[in-house]
Every structure is written in structure tokens, then in C-alpha cells.
Amino acid sequence: MxxxxxxxxxxxxxxxxxxPVSNNRCGRWRDHRQVINGIIHRLGTGVQWRELPERFGPWKTVHKRHLLWSADGTWEMLLQHVQATAxxxxxxxxxxxxxxxxxxxHQHAAAPRTRHPPHPVPQKGTTKISSSTRAHHPAAPAGGxxxxxxxxxxxxxxxxxKIHVAAEGRCRPLSLLITPGQRADCTQFEPVMDKIRVPRTGLGPPRRTPDSVGADKAYSNRKIRTYLRKRGIRHxxxxxxxxKAARLRRGSLGGRPPGFDKDRYKERNTVERAIGKLKQFRAVATRYDKRGYVYLGTVTAAALLTWLRS
Structure with missing residues (x-):
């Protein structure tokens, strides 16, 4: 699989x-490849961390490495690197x-302890991330x-x-965002579009503007269309x-109907297929992580593997 x-x-x-090659506090890191393989095993099976096979080393090491990389943006940095190369x-x-x-x-994800800060702050120098690619994961607002x-x-x-995804035309995620499950899709369109950021391998700013954007009727409102027009993005x-009925009732004051390319709209299945690939990972298809930033790291790690194996 x-x-x-x-x-x-x-x-x-x-x-x-x-x-990173070393940890300033503890000397050399345990073999990264062994630890990442343990994280991949947990991604695919959804097994509890403490049930990881012994071949991946101490389960606490694998677990803490995933927590750290979810908090400091390492997973997102790796994802952006493979996107930039592609x-x-x-x-x-x-x-x-x-x-x-x-x-x-899952019930294990409910009611996380709140006496700790929402984002663990790694010690300076524990990860190798440039300031241009360092990612921060703001807490998603509560939704009841x-x-x-x-x-x-x-x-x-x-x-x-709810996982909000912007996917490129070859069924691979470009940006990811998580919110409470009842949050409306249209409210997160701009945030997920603003997270598209593919660095250049040479000089120049990251690319943030797609050639075109497709979405279903859940994203059909004036605010989203205005946002895309201002950025010069075909949609x-x-x-x-x-x-449509309200526009027709207003006659000439209702304006022209929005353009619609049926052939381009057929390509919208690429994002559904990208979501399907993410949900092949059991730790993504069911949320076991208590903390929001950790689950976002889990989804981002799954997206990274999707790119590496596409």
C-alpha cells in the first residue's frame, strides 16, 4: 500500500x-531515517505510538520527533522543498x-489537556530551518x-x-488547513489559497499565484470571486x-453571469483524488492526535509522502 x-x-x-545533524542539548539525533520510518508506520496503520515495533527504536523518540517537527514547521519545510523541486x-x-x-x-483525540501551552517551543538550534521557510501554525478558532x-x-x-486542501493538477496537495468540522468551506477559501507558497530553487520570491482555480458550488459567492479577480486568477x-435567480430578478443591474468552462471544471476531480490519497493513511482518515497542530503535522507528513511517491 x-x-x-x-x-x-x-x-x-x-x-x-x-x-539537522545534531541536537544542541543531547548531542547527535537518533537516526532520522529510522525515526521517519516509524512515523510512516504509524501514519499508515494508525497504531498507538507505544505499540510501534521495536525496529523503529524507542517509541517516545519517534513520538517526540513528530511533535517537534509538527510544532516548528519541519514537515511543511520538507513539503515545500519537494514542491519547489517539482x-x-x-x-x-x-x-x-x-x-x-x-x-x-477518535475518542482519544477529545478533551486534550489545556494546562500546557498550545504550541511547544523547541530549543534554539534543534532544527535546520531557514527563516524564509519557517512555518507557524496558528491555532484554529474554536467551533463548539x-x-x-x-x-x-x-x-x-x-x-x-475538516481538512481544507488546495491541490495541483496532478492530484498532489499544495496547501493544507484544518478547522473544526462544522466550519463552512467558503470561509476558508482565502486562507487555504494564501498558504500556497512554492519557493524558487534559484533567485526570486516564492510562487503564490496559480494559473487557474476550480471549486464547487460551496465556494460560490461574491467575496471569493472578487478575491480571485483582484489577484488576476482565472476561476x-x-x-x-x-x-442566479437573484441576479436575473435585478435585470441589467444584476450584472453578467460569471464565466464557466465545463471542460476546466471536469478537472476538479484532481482535488478529490488528492484527498483520497491522503485518506489512505489511517492516521489521517481518523484523527487520533489530541492537539490541532500535531494533527496538521500528521496530514502534512502524509502529503509529503504523496509527493515523494507520486
Missing amino acids: LSRGDLTDAEWAVLAPLL DADGDLDWNVNVDSTSVRA GGPPGEALGRSRGGLTT VIPEKKDH
Whole structure:
């Protein structure tokens, strides 16, 4: 399966140069490859950390490394690196599509302890991340049903989290965002688009503007269309029936109907397929992580493997 199996030599060759060699507090890190393989095993199986096979080393080491890299942006830095390499090789399709998916939260993810700060602060020098790629994961607002900042929401199915995804044309995630499960898709369109940031391998600022954007009717509103027009991005979003009726009632004051390319809209399935790839990882398909930033790190690590193995 895609979600299982250790890193291949080719995959490790991509990641190895980007990882820190030593920890200022404890000397050398335990073998990164062994630890990452343990994280991959947990991603694919959803097993409890303490149940990891012995071949991955002490489970606490694997667990703490994942917590640290989720907090300081290492997973996102690695994801941006493979995206930048693909873009430089002409292997990134900038026809982007946006969608979301809801994920059930396991009972182990409910009611995390709140006496600790929401984001553990790593000691200076413990990771090798440049200031230009360092990522911060602001706490998602509370949505009723979970503690503030943990992206747990209450819906008919119980506690849920929603993953918002912008995917490029080859079914790979460009940006990721998590919110409480009942949060409306349209409210997160701009944040997930603003998180698209593919660094250049040479000089120049990161690329942030896609060639076009496709989305379903959940994203059909005036605010989103205005946002895309201001950024000069072509978009294909079908008009809702009530919006169309209201526009027609206003006659000439209602303005022209938004353009709609049926052939381009058919490509929207790429984001659904990207979500399907993410959900092949059991630790993504069901949320076991208590903390919101840790679950976002879990999803980002799954997206990184999707890129490495595409």
C-alpha cells in the first residue's frame, strides 16, 4: 500500500540533506531515517505510538520527533522543498482545485489537556530551518465541541475535524488547513489559497499565484470571486441557483453571469483524488492526535509522502 513501507533510498536522498545533524542539548539525533520510518508506520496503520515495533527504536523518540517537527514547521519545510523541486523540473501543474473533507475524531483525540501551552517551543538550534521557510501554525478558532484552538467541532456524527486542501493538477496537495468540522468551506477559501507558497530553487520570491482555480458550488459567492479577480486568477466556480435567480430578478443591474468552462471544471476531480490519497493513511482518515497542530503535522507528513511517491 502507498501508506505503508519504509523510505526508499531515493526518497531518503531527497530528505537527508535537509534534516539537522545534531541536537544542541543531547548531542547527535537518533537516526532520522529510522525515526521517519516509524512515523510512516504509524501514519499508515494508525497504531498507538507505544505499540510501534521495536525496529523503529524507542517509541517516545519517534513520538517526540513528530511533535517537534509538527510544532516548528519541519514537515511543511520538507513539503515545500519537494514542491519547489517539482516546479523547477516542470512537473507541477498550476491549475489548482480547492475542496475539503471531514474526518471523525477518535475518542482519544477529545478533551486534550489545556494546562500546557498550545504550541511547544523547541530549543534554539534543534532544527535546520531557514527563516524564509519557517512555518507557524496558528491555532484554529474554536467551533463548539472542542477546546479552543484544537480544530475539533461538533456535528451530527460527533467530534470532527475538516481538512481544507488546495491541490495541483496532478492530484498532489499544495496547501493544507484544518478547522473544526462544522466550519463552512467558503470561509476558508482565502486562507487555504494564501498558504500556497512554492519557493524558487534559484533567485526570486516564492510562487503564490496559480494559473487557474476550480471549486464547487460551496465556494460560490461574491467575496471569493472578487478575491480571485483582484489577484488576476482565472476561476471556474458554478453559480448557485438562488444566486442566479437573484441576479436575473435585478435585470441589467444584476450584472453578467460569471464565466464557466465545463471542460476546466471536469478537472476538479484532481482535488478529490488528492484527498483520497491522503485518506489512505489511517492516521489521517481518523484523527487520533489530541492537539490541532500535531494533527496538521500528521496530514502534512502524509502529503509529503504523496509527493515523494507520486
